Amino acid sequence: MRPGTLILRAVLILAGLVVVIPLLWTLLNAFKTNADLLVGTPKLFFTPVWDNMDYVLSRRSVARALQNSLIICSSAVVIGAVLGVPAAYVIARIKNRATREAQFFALSLRFMPPVAVAIPMMVIWISLGMYDSRIALIVTYLTITISITIWLSVPAFERVPIAVEEAARVDRLGPYATFFRVALPIARMQVLSAIAFSFILVWNEFLLALMLTTSKAKTLPIVASEMSQLGMNVPWGILNAAVVLLSLPPLILLALVGRGMNTAFSKKSPQD
Amino acid sequence: MATVECRSVRKSYGEHEVISDFSLSIEDHEFVVFLGPSGCGKSTILRMVAGLEDITGGDLMIGGRRVNDLDPGDRGIAMVFQNYALYPHMSVRENITFALERAGETKDMIARRLAPVVETLGLQVYLNRKPTELSGGQQQRVAIARAMIKTPEVFLFDEPLSNLDAKLRGHLRVEIARLHKELRSTSIYVTHDQLEAMTLADRIVLMNAGRIEQMGTPEEIYSRPATLFAAGFIGTPGMNFFNLVASGGKLTDGEISIDAPFPLSERPVTVGIRPGAISLVRDGMPGAIPAIADRDEFHGETRLLSLTAGRQSFMVAVPASVRVAEGEQVFVSLAPDQLHLFDTESGARIDA
Numbered sequence: 001m002r003p004g005t006l007i008l009r010a011v012l013i014l015a016g017l018v019v020v021i022p023l024l025w026t027l028l029n030a031f032k033t034n035a036d037l038l039v040g041t042p043k044l045f046f047t048p049v050w051d052n053m054d055y056v057l058s059r060r061s062v063a064r065a066l067q068n069s070l071i072i073c074s075s076a077v078v079i080g081a082v083l084g085v086p087a088a089y090v091i092a093r094i095k096n097r098a099t100r101e102a103q104f105f106a107l108s109l110r111f112m113p114p115v116a117v118a119i120p121m122m123v124i125w126i127s128l129g130m131y132d133s134r135i136a137l138i139v140t141y142l143t144i145t146i147s148i149t150i151w152l153s154v155p156a157f158e159r160v161p162i163a164v165e166e167a168a169r170v171d172r173l174g175p176y177a178t179f180f181r182v183a184l185p186i187a188r189m190q191v192l193s194a195i196a197f198s199f200i201l202v203w204n205e206f207l208l209a210l211m212l213t214t215s216k217a218k219t220l221p222i223v224a225s226e227m228s229q230l231g232m233n234v235p236w237g238i239l240n241a242a243v244v245l246l247s248l249p250p251l252i253l254l255a256l257v258g259r260g261m262n263t264a265f266s267k268k269s270p271q272d
Numbered sequence: 273m274a275t276v277e278c279r280s281v282r283k284s285y286g287e288h289e290v291i292s293d294f295s296l297s298i299e300d301h302e303f304v305v306f307l308g309p310s311g312c313g314k315s316t317i318l319r320m321v322a323g324l325e326d327i328t329g330g331d332l333m334i335g336g337r338r339v340n341d342l343d344p345g346d347r348g349i350a351m352v353f354q355n356y357a358l359y360p361h362m363s364v365r366e367n368i369t370f371a372l373e374r375a376g377e378t379k380d381m382i383a384r385r386l387a388p389v390v391e392t393l394g395l396q397v398y399l400n401r402k403p404t405e406l407s408g409g410q411q412q413r414v415a416i417a418r419a420m421i422k423t424p425e426v427f428l429f430d431e432p433l434s435n436l437d438a439k440l441r442g443h444l445r446v447e448i449a450r451l452h453k454e455l456r457s458t459s460i461y462v463t464h465d466q467l468e469a470m471t472l473a474d475r476i477v478l479m480n481a482g483r484i485e486q487m488g489t490p491e492e493i494y495s496r497p498a499t500l501f502a503a504g505f506i507g508t509p510g511m512n513f514f515n516l517v518a519s520g521g522k523l524t525d526g527e528i529s530i531d532a533p534f535p536l537s538e539r540p541v542t543v544g545i546r547p548g549a550i551s552l553v554r555d556g557m558p559g560a561i562p563a564i565a566d567r568d569e570f571h572g573e574t575r576l577l578s579l580t581a582g583r584q585s586f587m588v589a590v591p592a593s594v595r596v597a598e599g600e601q602v603f604v605s606l607a608p609d610q611l612h613l614f615d616t617e618s619g620a621r622i623d624a
Contacts, residue, residue, distance in 0.1 A: 161355065161357065163353045163354075163355055163356075163357035164357045164358070164359060164360070166322075166324050166344075166351075166353070166357065167351070167353060167357040167358075167359070167418075168359075169323070169324065169343065169344045169345060170322065170323075170324075170344045170345060170349065170350065170351045170371075171345065171370055171371035171374060171418075171422075172343075172344075172345030172346070172371060172374050172375065173345070173374065174343075177374070182359060185361040186359075186360055186361050188361075
């Protein structure tokens with residue numbers, strides 16, 4: 001191996017460690033007692049305890065928040081996909097002023113600071129009498145899920161060769177059949193990654209949830225953050241346990257579609 | 273089986289007209305090749321026949337039925353695309369049978385129709401593979417199978433061999449010719465490759481800038497090109513052209529002079545002659561034209577000499593055994609019965 005390659009490898013490994021070690025540390029700390037946590041020299045070996053997890057999982061607020069998060073995020077993602085994926089297909093295939101504007105609008109939603117959405121939304125939901133409801137958060141989150149799904153699915157559909165869709169027309173497929181039987185299956189990996197990404201974004205969303213919920217519809221990130229406000233004594237173990245639980249669904253999703261994302265981006269697109 | 277007829281078909285994109293008044297009638301069983309340089313409109317017309325492009329004006333008839341407003345799937349056509357256009361997410365078998373399944377054919381029927389098609393194209397071993405696992409030639413075979421199984425009234429080929437390497441192109445060309453002999457389906461084949469056109473076509477439609485330059489059998493177009501464009505486009509190596517003036521029974525540019533094959537009024541003419549119709553002769557032969565050899569290309573059986581005579585440079589095909597040194601003076605004679613005369617301005621052929 002050449003010295004240059006060796007140095008690059010070392011830099012790469014270092015960068016990897018910078019990312020991984022804090023995560024690993026959080027994971028370890030989630031299973032430590034306070035006595036093990038609050039020592040001068042960090043302990044790498046200790047007797048793991050389930051107490052922190054138990055505490056987090058047994059709290060009513062957490063169970064409720066978990067339920068809220070699951071319902072709100074999956075609804076927003078499913079509705080976002082149902083509306084966003086066909087929209088992306090149309091934007092990718094029909095190029096005119098209207099679709100160009102629509103694509104730019106979807107993108108511009110991503111430029112907008114969440115605060116700019118949060119305050120008007122808060123006023124709207126209060127005056128509709130739906131403040132602090134799951135519906136309110138689902139609808140608000142749709143701005144995120146639809147725009148992300150559209151934004152990331154348009155290039156996926158643009159990569160489907162036009163000739164393949166023309167072949168489908170010659171094979172007697174109408175526009176809907178062409179979408180469902182040909183374009184969507186060909187673009188499925190990238191579209192799935194787009195949907196998964198939109199799920200991760202809303203699952204981790206904090207600001208909108210903070211401003212649009214007070215009790216009933218609180219999501220997991222809100223409840224997890226509240227755990228640091230339990231008093232002077234920061235309950236590090238419990239905090240870490242909450243973070244671990246919070247990170248699990250996105251990680252599982254990544255594990256499921258991450259490989260798909262990779263192949264979708266690295267494999268040469270068919271028939272180019 | 274069906275006839276295809278274009279009646280004053282037009283195509284414009286907004287203000288820009290690319291095809292104006294295109295009329296052509298294709299007979300049942302006929303294999304017609306649209307030949308022309310890129311951008312001549314040949315693919316546009318094929319796509320209009322397929323129904324993938326809207327027809328701006330005129331009538332398109334397939335089997336005597338006006339099909340302008342029918343979907344591609346309802347026109348009784350099947351198409352083979354330049355880049356194969358297979359469904360990448362389906363196996364070879366699914367690719368071939370997809371259209372039949374969509375049409376609601378029974379499993380039995382599909383299997384019965386699949387077998388002979390697969391056998392004809394030698395695809396048995398590939399049936400369960402994905403298109404991406406096949407070479408370009410095999411992919412195009414699958415695409416042809418997908419078209420064949422539909423037993424269409426008209427086969428459309430859009431430059432099907434352009435993406436293949438030279439050797440495979442030759443193989444598949446022979447295969448397409450054989451298939452057409454068996455199936456006898458009316459076929460329209462678009463290509464810019466004159467060899468494909470010459471070897472496959474019952475009739476070549478030579479196109480340029482959205483218009484038909486000439487229509488005819490390969491022999492007709494080769495031996496009697498109707499325009500300067502047709503003369504220059506067909507034939508490898510290309511035809512030689514001399515810009516001369518007809519005057520007093522002679523065609524001359526002041527330095528070289530040849531006998532006019534028939535009486536002509538005094539005007540500029542372009543004389544075309546294929547490299548094979550020029551021969552090297554000894555000095556002193558009547559009509560011998562002196563020329564200087566510039567280059568000598570060895571082509572295997574023949575040698576292609578680049579010669580200059582006065583202002584004119586031209587190519588001569590001679591047997592490979594003839595050796596001419598560069599810069600050497602030679603004498604050539606043009607076979608009088610193989611001269612093609614064209615009006616220099618309009619490009620139209622001049623006949624006796």
